[in-house]
Amino acid sequence: MTAISVEHVSKHFGARHALNDVSLTIAPGEMVALIGASGSGKSTLIRHIAGLDQGDTGSGVTTIFGNVIQKNGRLAADARLLRRDIGVIFQQFNLVGRLPVIVNVLVGLLGRIPVWRGTLGLFTRAEKSAARAALSRVGVGEVAWQRASTLSGGQQQRAAIARALVQRARLLLADEPIASLDPASARRVMDTLATICREDGITVLISLHQVEYARFYCPRTIAMRAGQVVYDGPSTALTTDFLTELYGEASDELVLPEAPLAETTPVRSAASEPLGIPAPATAAATA
Numbered sequence: 400m401t402a403i404s405v406e407h408v409s410k411h412f413g414a415r416h417a418l419n420d421v422s423l424t425i426a427p428g429e430m431v432a433l434i435g436a437s438g439s440g441k442s443t444l445i446r447h448i449a450g451l452d453q454g455d456t457g458s459g460v461t462t463i464f465g466n467v468i469q470k471n472g473r474l475a476a477d478a479r480l481l482r483r484d485i486g487v488i489f490q491q492f493n494l495v496g497r498l499p500v501i502v503n504v505l506v507g508l509l510g511r512i513p514v515w516r517g518t519l520g521l522f523t524r525a526e527k528s529a530a531r532a533a534l535s536r537v538g539v540g541e542v543a544w545q546r547a548s549t550l551s552g553g554q555q556q557r558a559a560i561a562r563a564l565v566q567r568a569r570l571l572l573a574d575e576p577i578a579s580l581d582p583a584s585a586r587r588v589m590d591t592l593a594t595i596c597r598e599d600g601i602t603v604l605i606s607l608h609q610v611e612y613a614r615f616y617c618p619r620t621i622a623m624r625a626g627q628v629v630y631d632g633p634s635t636a637l638t639t640d641f642l643t644e645l646y647g648e649a650s651d652e653l654v655l656p657e658a659p660l661a662e663t664t665p666v667r668s669a670a671s672e673p674l675g676i677p678a679p680a681t682a683a684a685t686a
């Protein structure tokens with residue numbers, strides 16, 4: 400069984416071809432990077448897989464853990480049920496700022512408890528304790544009762560990961576979750592994602608501009624250009640020469656200026672130190 404299968408999916412916005420006959424499969428438990436210059440279709444693909452956006456009429460089939468979530472541009476009748484297995488994290492706006500962090504995390508339960516309980520915010524002691532445990536696990540247990548708006552960007556992203564844990568998501572789709580973060584915070588968020596992938600078997604698909612993070616954390620990268628998959632293979636192949644060949648001048652967008660790719664060493668090696676990325680705290684060095 401595949402965690403994600405996308406077969407011949409296209410998506411237009413007016414005349415713009417955001418996805419152009421995209422096909423890919425991702426196995427359960429993989430951590431896969433999705434890279435591409437701005438406008439290449441990464442967010443559209445992630446939203447499509449999550450069932451938040453529909454493909455063009457007549458475009459192919461997308462399944463999540465073997466269940467069709469959309470086909471021919473129509474959402475499956477049970478798409479809402481399937482979404483219970485999918486956690487989604489965006490670059491921003493992941494949490495409701497005026498609510499305590501723990502309530503934001505408990506929101507992850509809404510697809511799994513009766514609507515009336517969710518509406519009234521009536522969570523059991525066991526559910527609250529699971530939310531606190533999830534926050535501790537991602538390293539932000541101490542801010543559980545703070546308003547979400549008071550958290551740093553990195554803490555907010557880790558709280559969003561805690562929400563996916565409480566949701567018991569089997570697939571986590573992360574759309575540029577580290578784009579607004581400083582390197583140390585970005586590293587902690589990536590460590591957290593790698594840990595839940597390794598320890599919980601959660602499949603992670605993560606879009607990134609920062610190629611060195613893809614190389615360090617994700618054994619496999621899917622690269623997009625102009626709505627098409629132009630590379631799908633080992634992240635170790637993402638050398639500067641290769642990226643320049645794939646993207647031409649747009650390859651500059653994919654590499655952090657302070658981390659020239661030519662100086663990096665591929666996936667999960669201790670040699671990421673010269674990048675200024677702190678030593679791996681958890682998963683990066685081991686998986």
Ligand SMILES: Nc1ncnc2c1ncn2[C@@H]1O[C@H](COP(=O)(O)OP(=O)(O)OP(=O)(O)O)[C@@H](O)[C@H]1O
Nearest residue numbers: 412415416417435436437438439440441442443444
């Ligand atoms: N809601 C929309 N309406 C119109 N055009 C859209 C919409 N969403 C995306 N597009 C267009 O589709 C193309 C792909 O956009 P998408 O956001 O998927 O790219 P991306 O690779 O995620 O870019 P970025 O890295 O800048 O987030 C772009 O040309 C974009 O302008």
